[in-house]
Structures are given as structure tokens and as C-alpha cells.
Amino acid sequence: MRRDTHRRYRKRVPWRRLTPATVALGEKLFFESRLSGDGTVACATCHDPARAFTDGRPASVGIHGRVGQRNAPTILNALYNKTQFWDGRVNTLEQQAALPITNPFEMGSVSIGDAVSRIAGDTDYQTQFMQAFGRGVNEQDMLRAIATYERTLVSFDSPFDHFIAGDTNAIGDSAKRGWELFNTKARCHLCHALTDNQRDVTVFTDNDFHNIGIGILRHHVAPLAQQAERDLALGQLQEVDAAAITSEMSVLGRFLITKKQSDIASFKTPDLRNILLTGPYFHDGSMQTLWDVMDHYNKGDGVSDPWLDEDMQPLALTESEIDDVVAFLASLTSPQYRKVGDQEYARQLALSKVDRPQRDTARAFGPKPLQPKPPPF
Numbered sequence: 001m002r003r004d005t006h007r008r009y010r011k012r013v014p015w016r017r018l019t020p021a022t023v024a025l026g027e028k029l030f031f032e033s034r035l036s037g038d039g040t041v042a043c044a045t046c047h048d049p050a051r052a053f054t055d056g057r058p059a060s061v062g063i064h065g066r067v068g069q070r071n072a073p074t075i076l077n078a079l080y081n082k083t084q085f086w087d088g089r090v091n092t093l094e095q096q097a098a099l100p101i102t103n104p105f106e107m108g109s110v111s112i113g114d115a116v117s118r119i120a121g122d123t124d125y126q127t128q129f130m131q132a133f134g135r136g137v138n139e140q141d142m143l144r145a146i147a148t149y150e151r152t153l154v155s156f157d158s159p160f161d162h163f164i165a166g167d168t169n170a171i172g173d174s175a176k177r178g179w180e181l182f183n184t185k186a187r188c189h190l191c192h193a194l195t196d197n198q199r200d201v202t203v204f205t206d207n208d209f210h211n212i213g214i215g216i217l218r219h220h221v222a223p224l225a226q227q228a229e230r231d232l233a234l235g236q237l238q239e240v241d242a243a244a245i246t247s248e249m250s251v252l253g254r255f256l257i258t259k260k261q262s263d264i265a266s267f268k269t270p271d272l273r274n275i276l277l278t279g280p281y282f283h284d285g286s287m288q289t290l291w292d293v294m295d296h297y298n299k300g301d302g303v304s305d306p307w308l309d310e311d312m313q314p315l316a317l318t319e320s321e322i323d324d325v326v327a328f329l330a331s332l333t334s335p336q337y338r339k340v341g342d343q344e345y346a347r348q349l350a351l352s353k354v355d356r357p358q359r360d361t362a363r364a365f366g367p368k369p370l371q372p373k374p375p376p377f
């Protein structure tokens with residue numbers, strides 16, 4: 001950015017300045033359960049720093065114990081996301097922060113104003129808002145502060161980063177083989193990289209949406225899509241948010257926003273950093289271990305899914321190749337999570353020895369099945 005452009009930009013949006021006062025306020029708000037309707041749920045309830053800002057549940061549990069439809073993604077490195085949420089329904093962290101506060105299955109405040117009113121009388125907040133923004137407690141600055149705090153949550157410096165930087169001993173041979181497979185035979189780079197033919201060592205996502213066949217068999221997709229076209233005709237963000245978290249329409253993914261048939265059950269390619277900490281996996285938390293994830297990809301799952309991404313196909317990975325890719329994924333754990341990561345690796349490994357519900361070796365080594373045509377709408 002040119003310098004004068006930068007200055008004008010800062011003048012227009014001075015809150016973009018990442019000051020310690022704003023970050024401290026944002027952090028406090030992130031842990032503030034008074035922002036929820038009954039004072040019991042904070043952002044951190046579902047985005048727990050000890051679990052790499054996730055909750056370890058298949059689907060998150062919000063106010064009054066209500067169970068939503070989706071798995072909580074990590075907030076680490078969320079600042080790099082081109083869009084937020086599994087379906088990318090908003091672009092910025094500010095827009096994002098407003099939605100869980102009023103979502104009836106999450107924090108359940110009747111309005112953002114209602115949430116603000118519950119902290120506005122608190123003299124600590126009054127002082128902190130003044131320090132951060134030069135004015136009293138208000139809705140807009142509250143969302144800005146939360147987003148600013150989130151922008152400080154970067155996480156790199158994993159063994160894999162040391163390996164890529166030249167320390168050949170930072171990861172084991174299995175992980176090294178896994179990284180090669182990731183970019184070749186296992187085809188992961190087709191989506192978990194910025195481009196199809198260049199290796200990506202930063203956040204492992206193409207910022208795009210794909211249907212990789214998760215959860216779709218459990219639902220009657222065509223009638224749900226018709227319902228979404230009717231119910232969400234106006235495309236209002238709050239309604240889309242409610243549908244995504246509280247209704248069976250959730251499975252439609254990106255379609256809820258674009259209403260394009262090709263986006264049915266498409267979800268955002270997630271970052272893979274700290275993946276040992278962020279399970280269970282996929283938008284619905286339907287898989288317990290990274291071995292399950294690998295078994296899913298290995299069989300090119302999505303039989304009878306007419307909207308399956310064309311890059312999905314059986315991979316014919318052997319058991320030791322699967323172990324290698326998992327070892328690579330495990331090398332993406334940042335140092336602050338090393339201990340928990342090691343424990344989780346051991347737990348998943350033990351589980352994978354007794355239970356591999358997704359494994360289907362015949363399909364993994366078989367031909368790519370014929371894809372059915374989409375049903376008529």
C-alpha cells in the first residue's frame with residue numbers, strides 16, 4: 001500500500017490500529033459471558049484457548065444446552081481467512097462477531113444492543129472503551145475490539161515450519177514422506193494449497209468451497225435445497241445464520257448463501273494447522289481421528305453424491321502411506337500445544353487400532369465410481 005493511501009486508510013478507520021488497549025478490551029470481551037442472554041456463554045465457551053480455540057465437541061453447545069449443527073473451527077489464524085464460517089457467509093471478523101451473540105443456539109441475546117446494555121454500566125468497561133476508542137461503551141467498538149483481539153491470534157512455528165526453514169531433523173521421516181504424499185498421490189494440495197501446482201506452507205487452504213461428501217447421505221438434500229430457496233429468499237444474514245446453526249438446512253453449506261446448485265453441501269477448505277487439537281473433524285464434527293479423515297479421502301467418498309467435487313477420487317493409499325500423511329499433519333502443531341498434541345496423537349492412534357469406521361480398502365483401490373446426475377429440482 002502506498003504511504004499516503006495508508007495514511008488516508010488509517011484516518012478513515014482509525015480502529016484498525018492494533019493498540020494494546022484495544023486488544024486487552026477485545027480479549028476481555030471474548031471471555032465475557034454477560035454477552036449471552038442468560039450470562040452463561042462466552043465466545044471462549046466454544047473457542048477455548050486450551051484446545052486451540054475449539055471445544056472438542058462434534059457440534060457446539062450454546063445457551064440452555066442447545067446443540068447446534070456445526071463444529072467450532074479454531075480462531076487461530078482466522079485473520080487470514082478470506083471469508084468466515086464453514087460456508088463463508090461473512091467476510092470480516094467484525095461481521096462475524098455479531099452473529100453468535102444473537103444466534104438463539106449460541107449466545108442467545110435478543111440483540112447486540114441488549115448484550116451491550118449488560119456491560120455498559122460496568123466501570124471497568126467504561127474505562128477500557130475510553131482508552132481503546134476514546135468514547136463510551138457501544139456496539140460497533142465492541143465488535144471491533146473482539147475482532148482486533150482475534151487478529152493477534154496467529155499460530156505458526158510448528159516442527160514442520162522448522163523443517164521447511166531448513167532444519168531437516170525437525171520432523172521425522174514418516175512426516176517427510178507424508179508431506180510428499182500430501183502434494184502428490186494423496187492429492188491434498190488440490191484444495192489445501194493456494195494453487196494446484198505450487199506447494200503452500202502457510203495456511204493450507206485455497207480459500208474456496210468444495211463438496212467432499214461429508215454428511216450428505218444422511219439428508220434428503222433436494223427438498224432441503226427447495227426449502228432454503230423459499231425460506232431464505234431475501235438472503236438476510238441473520239436468517240442464513242440461524243439456518244446454518246439451528247436447522248437441518250445446515251448441510252447445504254455454501255448453497256445457503258449463493259443458491260447455486262453446484263454449491264450444494266460445499267464447505268470452506270479449512271486451515272490444517274494444529275489439527276490434532278481441533279477435532280473432531282469436518283463441519284459436522286463427524287469424524288473422530290485423522291485416520292478416519294484419511295480413510296474418507298482414500299475411498300474418495302461421496303458415492304451417490306451428485307455434487308461431489310471432481311477432485312475427489314479413490315487414492316489407493318497403503319496403510320503406511322496413511323500413517324505418513326497423519327504424521328505430517330501431526331507436525332503442524334504449534335509449540336504451545338505440543339504436549340496436548342502428543343497426547344491427542346496417542347489417543348487417536350490407540351482408537352484407530354480398534355476402530356476404523358471409515359475404512360473401505362476395496363473402494364480405496366477400486367476405480368472412480370460413476371457419479372449420479374443431480375435430481376430434478
Ligand code: HEC
Pocket residue numbers: 030041042043044045046047060061062063068070071072073074075078081083084085086087093096097098100101105106107146244245
Ligand atoms: C455455542 C458455541 C459458540 C459460541 C458461543 C461462539 N462460537 Fe464462534 N463458532 C462456533 C461454530 C459452531 C462456528 C462455525 C459455524 C458455521 O460455520 O456455521 C463458529 C465460527 C466462528 C468463526 C469463523 C472461523 C472460521 O474459520 O471460519 C469465528 C471467527 C468465531 N466463530 C468467533 C467467535 C466469536 C468472536 C464469538 C463470540 C462473540 C463466538 N465465535 C462465539 C461456535 C461458537
Ligand code: HEC
Pocket residue numbers: 182186187188189190191192209210211212214266267268269270271272275278280281282283284293294297309311312325
Ligand atoms: C476437493 C478438495 C479437497 C481435497 C482434495 C482435500 N481436502 Fe481436506 N477438506 C476440504 C474441505 C472442503 C474440507 C471441509 C469439508 C467439510 O467439513 O464438509 C476439508 C477438511 C479437511 C480436514 C478437517 C479439518 C477440520 O478442521 O475439521 C482435514 C484434516 C483435511 N481436510 C485434510 C485433508 C488431507 C490430508 C487431504 C488429502 C488426503 C485432503 N484434505 C484433501 C477440501 C479438500
